[in-house]
Amino acid sequence: MIIDFHAHPGYSENLNALRAEFRPALRAAKHHGVDWICLSSLADWKESPAPAQVRKGNDAVLALAADHPEEVIGFCYVNPRQTDEALAEIERCVVQRRMAGIKLWQACAANDARVEAIAKRAAELKVPILQHAWYKTGGNGANESTPANVAALAAKHPETIIVMAHLTGAGERGLADVAPYPNVSVDISGGEPEAGMVELAVRRLGARRVLFGTDSPIRSYGATVGKVMGARLTVRQRNLILGENARRLLAGRLGA
Amino acid sequence: MSVDAAAYVGAWPFRPIEGTVADLAGVMRANRVRQAVVSPLDGFFYADPSPANRRLLRRLAGRRRIWGAPIISLRMADWRAQLQALAEKRQVRAVRLAPAFHGYKVAKAQEAAELAAKHGLTVVVQMRVEDERHHPPFVKLPGVALGDVVALAAAAPRARVVASAARLGEVLGDAEHIRQLKNLWLDVSHLDGLECVKQARDAVGARRLVFATCWPFFYARSAVLKVDEAELSARDKAGIMMGNAEAAFGLG
Ligand SMILES: [Zn+2]
Numbered sequence: 001m002i003i004d005f006h007a008h009p010g011y012s013e014n015l016n017a018l019r020a021e022f023r024p025a026l027r028a029a030k031h032h033g034v035d036w037i038c039l040s041s042l043a044d045w046k047e048s049p050a051p052a053q054v055r056k057g058n059d060a061v062l063a064l065a066a067d068h069p070e071e072v073i074g075f076c077y078v079n080p081r082q083t084d085e086a087l088a089e090i091e092r093c094v095v096q097r098r099m100a101g102i103k104l105w106q107a108c109a110a111n112d113a114r115v116e117a118i119a120k121r122a123a124e125l126k127v128p129i130l131q132h133a134w135y136k137t138g139g140n141g142a143n144e145s146t147p148a149n150v151a152a153l154a155a156k157h158p159e160t161i162i163v164m165a166h167l168t169g170a171g172e173r174g175l176a177d178v179a180p181y182p183n184v185s186v187d188i189s190g191g192e193p194e195a196g197m198v199e200l201a202v203r204r205l206g207a208r209r210v211l212f213g214t215d216s217p218i219r220s221y222g223a224t225v226g227k228v229m230g231a232r233l234t235v236r237q238r239n240l241i242l243g244e245n246a247r248r249l250l251a252g253r254l255g256a
Numbered sequence: 257m258s259v260d261a262a263a264y265v266g267a268w269p270f271r272p273i274e275g276t277v278a279d280l281a282g283v284m285r286a287n288r289v290r291q292a293v294v295s296p297l298d299g300f301f302y303a304d305p306s307p308a309n310r311r312l313l314r315r316l317a318g319r320r321r322i323w324g325a326p327i328i329s330l331r332m333a334d335w336r337a338q339l340q341a342l343a344e345k346r347q348v349r350a351v352r353l354a355p356a357f358h359g360y361k362v363a364k365a366q367e368a369a370e371l372a373a374k375h376g377l378t379v380v381v382q383m384r385v386e387d388e389r390h391h392p393p394f395v396k397l398p399g400v401a402l403g404d405v406v407a408l409a410a411a412a413p414r415a416r417v418v419a420s421a422a423r424l425g426e427v428l429g430d431a432e433h434i435r436q437l438k439n440l441w442l443d444v445s446h447l448d449g450l451e452c453v454k455q456a457r458d459a460v461g462a463r464r465l466v467f468a469t470c471w472p473f474f475y476a477r478s479a480v481l482k483v484d485e486a487e488l489s490a491r492d493k494a495g496i497m498m499g500n501a502e503a504a505f506g507l508g
Contacts, residue, residue: 024451031485136389137396171390172271192387192448193478195471196273217450222485226478 001243003036003250004029004221006130006165006189006213011045015060021217022064026071028221035243036254038213039064040075040103040130047143048107051085054078058093073254075101075130080114090121100253101128101163110145111152123159128249130187131162134169147174154181161249163211166190168197175204182209185245189213193223198231198241207237211245259291259501260284260476261443262380262420262468265315266297266308270392273297275472277315280322283476287469290498291321293350293380293505297473299327300357300385306338316347323505325350325380329358330368339368343375349505350378350418356397357382362404369408369415378416378505381405384446385421385473402426406433409440418466418504421446424455431459441504443468444496445479453486453496462492466501 010021029037041057043049049057054077061074076093078086093099102122108114110131122129131153133145140146147170154162162184164170168191170177178184186201186209201210214224228241247254263283265275275297284292296312299305309326316322324347328335342348351372355362362381369379384399391397402422409417410433418441427434427442434440445468447456456465467483469476483496501507 028450028485031487032481134389137391137393138389168387168390191390192446193475194271194387194390195473195475196271219448220450220452220482220485222481222483223448223452223478226475226481229481230475230477 001247002032002034002212003038003243003246004034004214004216005038005163005211005246006187007037007039007216008042008218009039009060009064010217013044015063018060019064019067025216026068028216029071032221032225034221035071037072038075038101038246039072041077042105043077047141048081049079051079051082054085054089058089062093062097073250074099075103077103077105078118079107080104080112080118081107083114083117086118087121090118090125094125094127098253100250101130103130105132106141106144109143110149112143115153116156119153119157119160122161123157126161126251127253128161128163130165132165133174134166135171135174136169147177150184151177151181154178154184158183163187163249165213165215167201167210168192168194172200175201179204185209185211185249187211187213188227188241189215189224190219193227193230195230198227199233202233202237207233207240208245210241212242257288257290258467258497259293259507260289260469260471261293261418261466261501261504262445263292263294263471264297264473265294265312266299268297268473269301270386273472277319277322280471281319283471287476287480289476291323291507293323293325293501295325295327295352300354300382303329304332305329309342313345313347323347323349323507325352327352327354328368329354330360330364331358335368336371339371339377340375343377348377349507350380352380352382352420354382356384356400362400362408365408366411369412369417373412373415376506378418380418380420381408383419383421385470402430406430406437406440409437413439415439416504417441418443420468421470423447424449424452427456428459434460434464440464441466441500444483445470445474447482451486453483454488457486457488457492457496462488462495463500465496466504467497
């Protein structure tokens with residue numbers, strides 16, 4: 001089983017345009033034998049979208065999941081700066097509509113106090129948080145998480161399942177930051193297919209804490225599948241990374 | 257079967273990456289790559305890449321399907337003599353220029369492109385290797401503009417020019433100019449994004465693209481699967497995987 005833990009529907013605002021944008025992603029995923037795509041909206045792709053934009057983005061993901069119930073599972077994107085609206089959106093999407101995870105991007109760094117209520121709710125609901133993080137040489141965005149920020153969140157909320165996005169963006173330092181916190185895994189999405197990174201993640205975290213994800217449409221399925229198939233791994237490690245870890249974290253929310 | 261237009265041997269100084277010729281041969285076999293055009297990674301970091309080139313050619317000796325693309329710095333006063341000496345080596349099919357690493361403008365490479373053409377060598381212009389966001393803090397190196405490489409190919413129409421490591425957005429941005437040049441090829445090593453190879457093919461035409469892995473810096477498998485996923489016609493795919501590189505590097 002292959003599960004893409006990290007994908008976005010596309011760049012369009014309008015649902016029908018998004019449906020058209022998403023079609024080639026489904027085709028590419030199928031080409032590589034990907035069984036499930038965990039899809040999260042990034043609303044209007046702005047750092048801190050308004051609540052209406054957040055809801056509209058999640059509605060699009062719900063629609064795509066309804067279009068493709070055997071292939072797509074939704075993650076609920078929220079903006080922690082609007083804490084009450086974020087919690088209400090989690091109620092709507094995760095509790096009522098069975099979305100399987102919570103996506104956090106660049107509205108707040110992971111160690112921001114406003115993320116705490118979301119982390120607590122995720123733990124209660126037993127759904128993972130997919131948190132963007134990166135170490136950028138030129139400096140991160142004002143509210144863009146570093147892996148150290150993710151480690152701080154993980155330390156405070158050991159019951160919350162956190163998947164830190166972007167292995168190559170985290171690099172050696174990011175892996176060292178999160179290694180002590182068993183509630184943090186890393187996805188291999190985003191960045192270029194830099195050789196050795198997947199093996200390094202397995203050495204640092206163990207194969208049970210590394211997940212396949214693409215960041216489609218920003219990155220291609222082929223390049224990302226190639227990171228796993230090109231890495232020196234045992235069959236067991238490869239299967240964990242490609243899908244078994246994700247299935248464990250999604251705890252029964254796959255399919256009907 | 258394919259030709260890898262951009263692979264390397266040697267060491268990358270900022271991460272434990274080391275490519276040996278034996279490992280390269282294994283990666284080629286595993287990915288059905290029949291021929292490769294190979295440069296020395298160390299050469300990017302030497303003011304005079306010659307020692308790295310000599311090491312490369314020693315290591316490649318006796319390898320029938322692995323061609324050398326030694327690196328030349330145009331800031332070395334004797335670059336013309338270096339180029340001429342390399343042209344006499346049977347195994348050398350191209351020279352790789354790294355204007356960002358060695359510190360000169362791509363426009364300065366016109367004479368080198370023409371001289372290379374006179375000697376039957378292809379000129380590869382390295383646009384980048386590592387993602388600019390991951391450069392070590394003491395070496396922040398902006399990439400080379402694809403437009404400058406396009407201008408070089410236009411200014412030296414007899415030269416064969418390969419732009420190495422362009423990103424998809426750059427290719428789409430310069431597509432109109434690229435389409436018009438029959439002496440310019442783009443390697444696919446750094447193309448990424450959903451349907452990247454298909455998008456690049458639609459923008460510049462299948463004949464302008466050459467398969468390349470950027471191994472050992474990248475997983476070679478990523479390049480193979482990226483092209484594979486595009487579900488191109490047999491003719492387009494054969495061109496991108498092999499035929500175009502044979503034309504670009506004059507391989508039989
Ligand atoms: Zn993403």
